[in-house]
Amino acid sequence: xxxxxxxxxxxxxxxxxxxxxxxxxxxxxxxxxxxxxxxxxxxxxxxxxxxxxxxxxxxxxxxxxxxxxxxxxxxxxxxxxxxxxxxxxxxxxxxxxxxxxxxxxxxxxxxxxxxxxxxxxxxxxxxxxxxxxxxxxxxxxxxxxxxxxxxxxxxxxxxxxxxxxxxxxxxxxxxxxxxxxxxxxxxxxxxxxxxxxxxxxxxx
Amino acid sequence: xxxxxxxxxxxxxxxxxxxxxxxxxxxxxxxxxxxxxxxxxxxxxxxxxxxxxxxxxxxxxxxxxxxxxxxxxxxxxxxxxxxxxxxxxxxxxxxxxxxxxxxxxxxxxxxxxxxxxxxxxxxxxxxxxxxxxxxxxxxxxxxxxxxxxxxxxxxxxxxxxxxxxxxxxxxxxxxxxxxxxxxxxxxxxxxxxxxxxxxxxxxxxxxxxxxxxxxxxxxxxxxxxxxxxxxxxxxxxxxxxxxxxxxxxxx
Numbered sequence: 001x002x003x004x005x006x007x008x009x010x011x012x013x014x015x016x017x018x019x020x021x022x023x024x025x026x027x028x029x030x031x032x033x034x035x036x037x038x039x040x041x042x043x044x045x046x047x048x049x050x051x052x053x054x055x056x057x058x059x060x061x062x063x064x065x066x067x068x069x070x071x072x073x074x075x076x077x078x079x080x081x082x083x084x085x086x087x088x089x090x091x092x093x094x095x096x097x098x099x100x101x102x103x104x105x106x107x108x109x110x111x112x113x114x115x116x117x118x119x120x121x122x123x124x125x126x127x128x129x130x131x132x133x134x135x136x137x138x139x140x141x142x143x144x145x146x147x148x149x150x151x152x153x154x155x156x157x158x159x160x161x162x163x164x165x166x167x168x169x170x171x172x173x174x175x176x177x178x179x180x181x182x183x184x185x186x187x188x189x190x191x192x193x194x195x196x197x198x199x200x201x202x203x204x
Numbered sequence: 205x206x207x208x209x210x211x212x213x214x215x216x217x218x219x220x221x222x223x224x225x226x227x228x229x230x231x232x233x234x235x236x237x238x239x240x241x242x243x244x245x246x247x248x249x250x251x252x253x254x255x256x257x258x259x260x261x262x263x264x265x266x267x268x269x270x271x272x273x274x275x276x277x278x279x280x281x282x283x284x285x286x287x288x289x290x291x292x293x294x295x296x297x298x299x300x301x302x303x304x305x306x307x308x309x310x311x312x313x314x315x316x317x318x319x320x321x322x323x324x325x326x327x328x329x330x331x332x333x334x335x336x337x338x339x340x341x342x343x344x345x346x347x348x349x350x351x352x353x354x355x356x357x358x359x360x361x362x363x364x365x366x367x368x369x370x371x372x373x374x375x376x377x378x379x380x381x382x383x384x385x386x387x388x389x390x391x392x393x394x395x396x397x398x399x400x401x402x403x404x405x406x407x408x409x410x411x412x413x414x415x416x417x418x419x420x421x422x423x424x425x426x427x428x429x430x431x432x433x434x435x436x437x438x439x440x441x442x443x444x445x446x447x448x449x450x451x452x453x454x455x
Contacts, residue, residue, distance in 0.1 A: 047232025064293035067251035
């Protein structure tokens with residue numbers, strides 16, 4: 001294709017010259033007055049056309065060879081830069097999305113873990129508290145029982161001592177009042193009186 | 205000044221003059237050619253110097269260069285298709301050459317080389333011969349079927365084929381005369397109204413007020429000519445693209 005374009009250029013020059021010659025001949029008699037543009041036999045006109053072809057050829061050469069490829073490369077570079085930037089932005093957005101998702105998942109997991117830890121701790125604390133309470137109850141019950149036992153023993157001991165004191169006092173009083181004492185009668189009276197008191201105390 | 209004497213010399217501005225006296229005289233280099241060279245210099249400066257920074261975010265000059273590139277590129281590929289990319293430098297050169305020829309011609313003391321039928325016709329012939337050679341190079345003998353429209357009734361062919369051939373041959377004429385006539389008409393009008401300004405303005409106090417009317421008209425005309433300068437360059441380029449489309453695709 002490149003070759004055919006070049007041959008087209010050659011043909012262009014070859015084909016143009018007769019056409020111009022024809023144009024110049026056709027209006028060859030239009031010298032002098034009128035429009036200066038129509039004086040085709042003027043040598044300045046021919047010079048103008050030849051120089052036009054040379055200058056336009058120069059413009060085409062400069063444009064095709066230097067200027068336009070440069071513009072094309074700048075536009076291409078910009079297009080690539082924009083595409084690259086868009087891709088980078090897309091990538092960054094993807095990364096940000098992934099990071100956000102990971103963060104959300106981590107938060108959810110942490111929350112679940114914290115919840116379960118709280119629940120476990122609460123249950124443990126409850127169980128411990130219950131165990132401690134039971135142990136305390138048991139100890140207190142034991143202490144209460146022991147104390148009750150000691151109280152009962154002390155009371156029994158006191159009761160025993162009371163009978164002896166009462167018997168001896170009664171014995172002394174009776175012997176002082178009436179002299180001579182029936183020991184058995186005194187003990188029976190004291191027992192009777194004590195049991196009556198005990199019955200009254202039990203009621204009270 | 206043109207207002208000397210009674211006649212208004214509106215055509216003297218199109219006279220070819222030697223550029224730089226004897227130097228131009230020796231090689232037949234007229235002021236018209238000097239303006240062509242100036243146009244080439246400005247276009248090359250815009251496209252090469254303007255793009256030299258290769259900025260990602262273009263400045264004004266680079267934006268102008270890129271805009272003209274994109275404009276013509278879209279025009280060519282839009283008309284011719286992807287095959288048109290090979291002709292893009294040609295159409296671009298043509299468009300810019302005509303555009304800057306028209307624009308430079310609007311400057312005071314400048315010459316408008318697109319107001320010469322020889323120039324526009326030469327450019328049109330370049331386009332004509334190029335499109336013909338491209339058409340024959342791509343399609344060979346089949347190219348001549350271009351003059352026989354598809355689906356035309358057989359009995360009418362003796363009539364249609366000559367019409368098609370004449371319309372094909374008249375392409376360079378219409379292409380060149382359109383640009384030439386537009387530029388000549390614009391510049392003749394500018395010159396005539398400018399001469400009115402000088403003539404009326406010379407007629408005392410009242411004349412100075414009277415001269416403002418043609419002056420205002422000339423201001424409007426300049427704006428109009430700017431539009432025409434661009435429009436005619438655009439028309440030249442788009443018709444070239446259409447012809448290239450015909451050469452590449454045959455209808």
